[in-house]
Amino acid sequence: MSTAATNSRLLGDFHIHTIASGHAFSTLQEVIASAQSRGLRYVAITDHGPARQDGPKLDYFKNLRRQDSLRELPGVHVLVGVEANIINSWGDLDMPSKLLSELDIVLAGFHNATGYGGSSVAENTRALVGALEKNRIDVITHIGDPRFPYPVDLEECIAAAAAKGVLVELNQSALHTWKPENVAHYERVLALLAKYNMPLLMSSDAHISYTVGNVSECERLLANSGIDPLATINYSEDLIRKYILKSA
Numbered sequence: 001m002s003t004a005a006t007n008s009r010l011l012g013d014f015h016i017h018t019i020a021s022g023h024a025f026s027t028l029q030e031v032i033a034s035a036q037s038r039g040l041r042y043v044a045i046t047d048h049g050p051a052r053q054d055g056p057k058l059d060y061f062k063n064l065r066r067q068d069s070l071r072e073l074p075g076v077h078v079l080v081g082v083e084a085n086i087i088n089s090w091g092d093l094d095m096p097s098k099l100l101s102e103l104d105i106v107l108a109g110f111h112n113a114t115g116y117g118g119s120s121v122a123e124n125t126r127a128l129v130g131a132l133e134k135n136r137i138d139v140i141t142h143i144g145d146p147r148f149p150y151p152v153d154l155e156e157c158i159a160a161a162a163a164k165g166v167l168v169e170l171n172q173s174a175l176h177t178w179k180p181e182n183v184a185h186y187e188r189v190l191a192l193l194a195k196y197n198m199p200l201l202m203s204s205d206a207h208i209s210y211t212v213g214n215v216s217e218c219e220r221l222l223a224n225s226g227i228d229p230l231a232t233i234n235y236s237e238d239l240i241r242k243y244i245l246k247s248a
Helices: 028-037 058-064 068-072 097-102 121-134 154-164 180-195 216-224 237-244
Strands: 012-016 042-048 077-085 105-109 167-171 201-203
Touching: 012 077, 012 105, 012 201, 012 237, 028 042, 042 058, 042 105, 042 237, 058 077, 058 097, 068 077, 121 154, 154 167, 154 180, 167 180, 167 216, 180 216, 201 216
Parallel strands: 012 042, 042 077, 077 105, 167 201
Antiparallel strands: none
């Protein structure tokens, strides 16, 4: 784990949805106001990619990245991004590579009703590893999560992510009910991230403004595993710059 200087206050939340995702409940303005009120310095707007029927169209992402006023908001650095969908067994995403390269942050993962119909661990693993090899991706979301029908070979996928310097998130939404199978799954994720010397990123996966910056169950998991939550990327300006802003 890095020894970069940490803060006692959470600095950033890098997986957040607005009403543009269709099944979320808060506007962009409400999300940003919530981040400001919680003292966050960084917030990433990562609505679902267009393969979802309720997701925004490509023009949404093109226009959002052009909103210079987002760069001038007091107290908070807004990153414009996407939670892209893996849409086939070859690892293609539902966003063109040019647009992906223009966003501040790219999350990617499997989601229902996006055209991907992977039916086996081998196929899902091949798709995820292929996505890592073919696309600009900064964070893999809810990897192999039991809530979704896309199990993967966790070690193969995390090893591939580590080789590419791609982060693998701990997902608050997956842990908030503290179901034993979800907890056990993310304990396995933690162990593999440690094995491959990967830094830890906690994500709220907020779908309403009230949960922006809430990673309490991720922190509970870390504490139960003997890991100091303050050592995660979310609490370190240095690690945020290195792994999220890519400016270190």
